Amino acid sequence: MSASLALDSLTKVFDGAAAPALDGVSLTVDAGECLAILGPSGSGKSSVLRAIAGLDAPTAGRILVDGADVAGVAPERRGMAMVFQRPLLFPHLSVLDNVAFAATVAGQPKREARADARQFLELVQLEGFGERPVTALSGGQEQRVAIARALAARPRVLLLDEPFSALDPELRTDMHALLRQIRQQLNPTIVMVTHDRDEAAVVADRVALLSAGRLLQHDTVERLYTRPVALAVARLMGGRIELPGEVRDGVHRSALGDIAAPDGESWPEGPGMLVVRHEAVHVSTLEAAVPVGMVGVEVVVADRRARGPRAEITLASGEAMLEAEVPASRPLVVGQRATAHIPRSACTVVPLDER
Amino acid sequence: MSVALVAPAVAIAAFVVVGGIGMSLVQSLGLLPLVGVPSLSLDAYLANGDELLTGLGLSLGIATASTVLSCVIGLTAAVVITQGRITGRLVAALSALTIPVPHLIGAAAVGLLISDAGVLPRMLGIDGTDWPDLVGGPWWVAVVLEYTWKESAFVALVVAGVLASRVARYDETAALLGASRARRLRHVVIPLATPAVIVSAIIIFVYTFGSYEVAWLLGRPYPEPLPVLAFRLFDAISLTSRPEAAAVAVITTAVSLVVVALGMALLRRTPLWR
CATH class of the missing domain: 2.40.50.140 (Nucleic acid-binding proteins)
Structure with a gap:
């Protein structure tokens, strides 16, 4: 369930844009590591994630998963699951069938898919919620289901795109605890985009700080605070x-x-x-x-x-x-x-x- | 306060809808004869009983066939449009071009294209006698074809709008959960597009059920679909035909209302409606 990830001079220029959204970003994420991509709005954080997921093709550079270049591999074959800021639960499916989605579309029999999904609902502390329609959930519960659904797909890398930024501070703290627990139990490789320094510090092993599409520093949280390599990092x-x-x-x-x-x-x-x-x-x-x-x-x-x-x-x-x-x-x-x-x-x- | 704000719109709509339907109803029941003494009776409904039943069946058939074909083709076109490639843009442009062409022009064009003396048999070098009776034939092919051509473009644009705005992110999410394009279509795109398709289907059915000119231009003289029958009776020399025309119009309206009610019930049962 956890693969290593490497970005090699990843560059993305959108059509008609004057400056590149990503400018030669290189970094590595070890298997089972949690990397936070931190940066202000428009720094290219989400572009990195979309490129890793295969939703946008990079203009130049390589993305390696367990050492293999994934260029040209369709998103559905990359083994990446992504949780967005909005939970995006399928509104026509029950909570359980949402979590069972990956298994269902992989052709597993419905019973097995649902039994498997129940384990993941339990993991996110929502046992007993399976039969509910997704409209009957609160914001925090929805995001838990979205995480369970992503984990149930057994992703090689779990991508999180500001998944908690729409939640209130208390719920966010709960979700950080949940993420810690998931890391202890399943040890997935995680790449998480956030604009929140404190969140990056709480959740991640290492942080990649982006600004204007460039990687300023890729380091441990502590060193990012105490040993910035540039004035921009310190600021x-x-x-x-x-x-x-x-x-x-x-x-x-x-x-x-x-x-x-x-x-x-x-x-x-x-x-x-x-x-x-x-x-x-x-x-x-x-x-x-x-x-x-x-x-x-x-x-x-x-x-x-x-x-x-x-x-x-x-x-x-x-x-x-x-x-x-x-x-x-x-x-x-x-x-x-x-x-x-x-x-x-x-x-x-x-x-x-x-x- | 809010009642007062919508009152003008409601008044105008009510004047046309309630007033028009009310007048037809009153006239069809013999309460508003052009000559003679008003008396409540169902004579106007019974006068053309056979033609009315045949016309009803025919109109239902044409509307159902046009609606089903338009929805299938329109949904397919919408999926192609939202893939965003060159073919998608081409389909979107064709659909957008179709919308402003009036049905009457469309009907004339279809007639010129596929009648036995039309452009198509000539281009293909097929003799008129060997060409199937598409225009004015027993299966009303040209009528259904014209409706399908225009209404599938309507479905395509409505559904493409929904797919592009509401469904795109779900589609991405499903892809990242390992769903192939075919699986996404089946498990995500079609279920999420269903409400828009149902709404479009209701509109198309009611329109094609009550539309006059296409069936009149491309259909056969007999049997007549309900709107054609209603217009012939309305335009007849005999003054007693007016209530009969109103009776046909009332039945057409009633069937349309039932279809709208059924469609809305279906819409409410889709999980997305809540």
Whole structure:
């Protein structure tokens, strides 16, 4: 049920479009791995999925499933099942017959197909719903049935195209748990498209970050946050601290001061933007001692914005600006002086320009 | 408030539909004679009993054959159109071109093409005496052919619209679940297109059942389908024929209403209707 997948310089140019929808995207997904394709609207995420599924033919490049090129193979023969944002359950079939669809069209006897479908309904915690018409389901239930239907087709790769984005946050959390459970039980190879960073972080082993049809970085979630390879990656991942400066002798010098590369890492010499996650910045009292591995910077609270249980703080150190998050209960007020502690291990330097 | 907004439309529709049908009904029951004293009677219904029954059978036959053929051909054309290849575009263009041609022109064209002295037998070099009686023959072939030509284009465009907008994503989903093109057609496309086909079928049946000019132009003088019979009686010199014409019109309308009711009942039983 799980195959490896590789994209080799996948390019897609739609008729009449000025820029390619996909521009030489190459990546690999191991068997049983869950890859999230993350990116803003129009970044080409769905185009990748449609090309993998065989719904759109790529303009150039190859798609390999278990090492074999699938060019020219019709969607029905590729062994990919896809779950879309809309559940698209067949309205003329019962819930059970929807899940049994793949087996039915493969020519299995109805009884066997339905018995098989029942197992998958059970897997998505909808046992007993089989006889209902699909119109009698809630949004979350519909999407569960869509997932059961896709899994019952025993896909070599399961493709998910923003399957949970139409659900409310609580249901979405349930669906993430369901996906985890499915991965434990069946270990399918999954490629999931999402525009939600948090969802990608919760669900996926690795993330491919797309922007304007180009693959910016294909990495683990953690590295995407802490070791972006470009300024665009840092920004798309929600990074808010950017300190322009220059690296000399492995030390980044900016308006904030000198910060040395983390142990065991080296930064390219020359102009570079130091980026660090605002979540990593600690705000301490002025007198607090700077812990080992941290850089201490004297700052003034320049702005404070309430964010429910947290508060976002802007800190000024001369011309340099830092961002941090603190619990809402912390009595830091604008104008107050403090020390920002920046872990060296959380810092990275990327080229100054966006690319 | 909403009642007031639709009132003008309802008033006009009611004036034509209820007024027209009401007048026919009153006239057919002898309550509105052109001369003489009004008296309630079924004479107008019984006066041409045999012709009426034959005409009813004939009209039902023509309408059923035209409807079934139009739906089968139209659905096939719709599937071809939504495949989106060059043939699809060609079929779509042909269907779109067919729609604005009036039935009368269509009937004249069909007559010129396939009558025993028509273009087709001449092109094929077949003598008129050896050519089958397609126009004015016992099987009303030319009439059914004309209706099928025009109404299948109507079905094709209506169903293609539904397939392209509502069914395309289901078709993709089914393909990704491993269904071949033939299986998709059987298990997804046709079931999902059924409501649109039923609605089209109702419209076509009622139209071909009550349409006059094609049957008059391409049919034989006797027996007459109901609309042809009704018009002949209406146009007759004898003033007593007017109620008889109205009786034929009332029966035509009643049968049409029954067919619409049956069609709507069928539509409500399709799973998609809910």
